Amino acid sequence: MATPKQEAHWQATKRLMIITLVIWFFFSTVVFMFAADLNSASFLGYKLGYYMTAQGSMLAFIILIFWSNSRQEKIDREFGFSDEDREED
Amino acid sequence: MAKTSKQFIQDLPKIYGTYTGGFLLFIIVMGIAEKMGVSGRNIGLMFVGFTIFIYALIGWISRTTDVDEYYLAGKKVPTVFNGMATAADWMSGASFVAMAGGIYFGGYTYMAFLIGWTGGYVLVSTLLAPYLRKFGCYTVPDFIGARYGGNFARFCAVVILLIASFTYVTAQITATGSIAQKALSTPAFPVSFEFGCWTGLITILICSMLGGMRSVTWSQVAQYIVLIIAYLIPVFWASWKFNLGIFPHVMLGDEVTRLAALEQQYGLTKHTKDVLDAAKIPNDALGNATSLKYIVAGHSAVPAGHEVAWRYISLALCMMIGTASLPHILMRYFTTPTVTSARRSVGWSLFFIGLLYLTAPMLATVSKISLMDPNLPTAIIGKKIADVTQIEWVKNWIAVGQVRIVDFNNDGILQLNEWFMNEDVVVLATPEIAGLPYVISGLVAAGGLAAAMSTADGLILAMANAISHDVYYKMIDPKASVQKRLIVARVLLVVLGSLACLMATLKLTGILGAVAWAFDFAMSGLFFPLVLGVWWKRATRSGAIAGMICGLAAGFAYLVWVGVPNKDITFFMGATPWKDIHWIFVDNLRFGIPGALVSLITMVTVSLVTKPESKAVMDMVDEVRISTGKTVIR
Numbered sequence: 001m002a003t004p005k006q007e008a009h010w011q012a013t014k015r016l017m018i019i020t021l022v023i024w025f026f027f028s029t030v031v032f033m034f035a036a037d038l039n040s041a042s043f044l045g046y047k048l049g050y051y052m053t054a055q056g057s058m059l060a061f062i063i064l065i066f067w068s069n070s071r072q073e074k075i076d077r078e079f080g081f082s083d084e085d086r087e088e089d
Numbered sequence: 090m091a092k093t094s095k096q097f098i099q100d101l102p103k104i105y106g107t108y109t110g111g112f113l114l115f116i117i118v119m120g121i122a123e124k125m126g127v128s129g130r131n132i133g134l135m136f137v138g139f140t141i142f143i144y145a146l147i148g149w150i151s152r153t154t155d156v157d158e159y160y161l162a163g164k165k166v167p168t169v170f171n172g173m174a175t176a177a178d179w180m181s182g183a184s185f186v187a188m189a190g191g192i193y194f195g196g197y198t199y200m201a202f203l204i205g206w207t208g209g210y211v212l213v214s215t216l217l218a219p220y221l222r223k224f225g226c227y228t229v230p231d232f233i234g235a236r237y238g239g240n241f242a243r244f245c246a247v248v249i250l251l252i253a254s255f256t257y258v259t260a261q262i263t264a265t266g267s268i269a270q271k272a273l274s275t276p277a278f279p280v281s282f283e284f285g286c287w288t289g290l291i292t293i294l295i296c297s298m299l300g301g302m303r304s305v306t307w308s309q310v311a312q313y314i315v316l317i318i319a320y321l322i323p324v325f326w327a328s329w330k331f332n333l334g335i336f337p338h339v340m341l342g343d344e345v346t347r348l349a350a351l352e353q354q355y356g357l358t359k360h361t362k363d364v365l366d367a368a369k370i371p372n373d374a375l376g377n378a379t380s381l382k383y384i385v386a387g388h389s390a391v392p393a394g395h396e397v398a399w400r401y402i403s404l405a406l407c408m409m410i411g412t413a414s415l416p417h418i419l420m421r422y423f424t425t426p427t428v429t430s431a432r433r434s435v436g437w438s439l440f441f442i443g444l445l446y447l448t449a450p451m452l453a454t455v456s457k458i459s460l461m462d463p464n465l466p467t468a469i470i471g472k473k474i475a476d477v478t479q480i481e482w483v484k485n486w487i488a489v490g491q492v493r494i495v496d497f498n499n500d501g502i503l504q505l506n507e508w509f510m511n512e513d514v515v516v517l518a519t520p521e522i523a524g525l526p527y528v529i530s531g532l533v534a535a536g537g538l539a540a541a542m543s544t545a546d547g548l549i550l551a552m553a554n555a556i557s558h559d560v561y562y563k564m565i566d567p568k569a570s571v572q573k574r575l576i577v578a579r580v581l582l583v584v585l586g587s588l589a590c591l592m593a594t595l596k597l598t599g600i601l602g603a604v605a606w607a608f609d610f611a612m613s614g615l616f617f618p619l620v621l622g623v624w625w626k627r628a629t630r631s632g633a634i635a636g637m638i639c640g641l642a643a644g645f646a647y648l649v650w651v652g653v654p655n656k657d658i659t660f661f662m663g664a665t666p667w668k669d670i671h672w673i674f675v676d677n678l679r680f681g682i683p684g685a686l687v688s689l690i691t692m693v694t695v696s697l698v699t700k701p702e703s704k705a706v707m708d709m710v711d712e713v714r715i716s717t718g719k720t721v722i723r
Binding site: 002006009010013016017020021024027028029032033035036038039042044045046047049050053054055057058059061062064065066068069072073076080081082083084 | 207215391446
């Protein structure tokens with residue numbers, strides 16, 4: 001059975017997963033429900049709807065993964081499940 | 090052995106740094122050779138020959154007889170390098186050659202692929218990669234087999250893997266063949282498409298056969314470096330040349346606005362189907378190599394309406410969930426040294442993929458403005474047709490049937506909708522259109538080849554490993570010696586590669602359909618069994634089997650039912666004509682949606698009515714969820 005520590009670690013992991021997927025859903029789906037309206041605004045000289053599909057959401061995904069990974073590593077360290085300094089072979 | 094391999098890992102930045110420098114030097118030498126009068130054909134030949142030779146050399150140096158090395162590259166591929174290898178594995182010939190062209194003609198609606206082919210990595214990183222790495226499996230079906238137990242579940246996963254990967258790989262061999270054919274042909278010694286395919290396949294096999302995952306990893310890193318240099322240089326160069334901005338990604342706002350104005354001026358007028366048929370414009374719904382297109386979609390306009398939004402979102406969702414289920418991508422994360430490094434390397438993968446995908450819309454912009462803006466010397470729209478057909482690159486591409494001009498209104502002036510071009514030409518011809526030296530065209534050919542080959546490598550290896558490890562070793566002969574297992578694995582590589590090559594040379598790709606289908610097949614069958622295997626303890630063997638079989642069957646049945654518009658494939662004759670089912674806008678590119686939904690529902694229902702798995706399985710899942718400790722299997 002999972003120890004209480006493992007249980008708590010998994011709860012924190014699950015919470016982070018949900019937050020990450022909500023942000024992911026926003027940039028992959030919600031934004032494009034309103035892309036036609038966004039196109040009347042502009043960003044860096046690009047129409048915003050066009051910009052989000054050409055660059056904006058992709059940049060958001062890259063940042064999101066690195067952010068979410070650093071949070072996950074923090075969770076792992078907090079509960080003592082970090083393998084970062086593990087010998088490599 | 091252990092010491093030398095550690096030394097090798099430490100030396101990697103130096104090795105690939107030297108390699109990159111050497112490649113840049115090679116480009117400069119070729120540039121000088123061109124100035125000294127070496128013909129364009131020979132330069133193209135040198136580029137393709139030189140890079141293929143390097144990949145084969147890497148494949149040969151990385152040969153191995155160790156099972157862990159063969160299947161997992163010894164689990165010591167550093168984070169960033171694994172990111173590069175995954176990016177090469179991921180970006181296919183289609184990404185490199187066709188994506189910018191798709192954006193060029195399709196505009197906003199096509200760009201759903203950009204989101205779909207990047208957003209999936211968020212799912213890979215949060216839901217799957219670290220846990221599969223902790224599991225320590227050799228292949229994706231290996232995870233299904235160990236988590237749910239029993240050979241039948243494992244076998245179902247192998248079948249889905251084969252269907253998805255095979256759909257994908259033939260397109261890669263076709264791309265390899267056509268680029269190799271173009272580069273290797275000389276007027277005195279013309280080369281056939283078949284010859285191009287088989288030559289490509291032999292190199293692909295040299296890169297994978299001797300060292301399995303290990304060879305593939307190190308040649309994919311080399312291929313990534315070639316393809317990204319080949320993609321970025323022409324865009325930056327053309328952007329500088331036309332004074333569009335030093336850094337095109339943030340500085341093309343004016344040009345995008347200008348394109349919208351030019352579209353207004355020239356008019357985006359659609360032809361009726363009869364007009365196109367009368368002019369004999371080849372048109373293929375599945376984006377066949379011969380189809381020609383003209384610009385009807387606005388470059389930056391977003392069409393309003395729920396239908397457009399839903400079509401965009403549904404396509405992006407299919408591609409994203411498909412990404413997270415494609416075995417040749419997931420297996421790359423089995424090769425990192427630690428669980429944390431697997432997770433981090435997903436981020437690096439997307440970073441390296443982003444370098445190309447963020448550039449594709451900019452390439453489309455630069456290419457389009459150089460044809461349309463009357464202030465630029467390269468413009469052709471609005472010019473006299475008699476003059477345009479005298480331009481060197483136009484002549485060349487017309488000769489091979491990739492470009493066509495039809496003067497519909499007989500005014501002798503080239504209108505926007507009188508200019509037809511194959512999608513692939515956008516990337517391949519941009520250097521010529523912008524008047525860059527031929528050496529850049531040679532570089533682009535080498536980049537396209539690298540992209541197609543690296544993906545083909547990964548796919549063939551994924552299929553061969555699934556059969557050799559999961560079917561042969563785990564089911565047929567568990568006592569097989571290491572030597573025998575590796576021989577079987579290599580024979581399978583040759584057999585599967587040849588089969589894919591045969592399909593490509595027989596031009597049967599039309600039957601296999603679009604690359605997008607691979608994503609739909611994978612998500613229909615594999616996504617929920619994989620994700621729920623980690624995230625839901627209550628998932629049972631029967632549930633997973635039901636999810637895989639029903640998901641795949643439902644997706645496939647939907648595909649057959651909906652059929653392919655404008656395409657007479659009798660095998661897929663949709664009993665319902667396309668126009669009658671527009672109520673949900675789920676077409677043949679999106680059949681993963683019904684497939685995955687059925688998979689989820691059956692998997693959850695069947696799991697809940699069957700007995701929970703044993704305590705051993707529960708403990709195994711608990712173990713998978715933490716980063717520390719030994720791998721779960723072996």
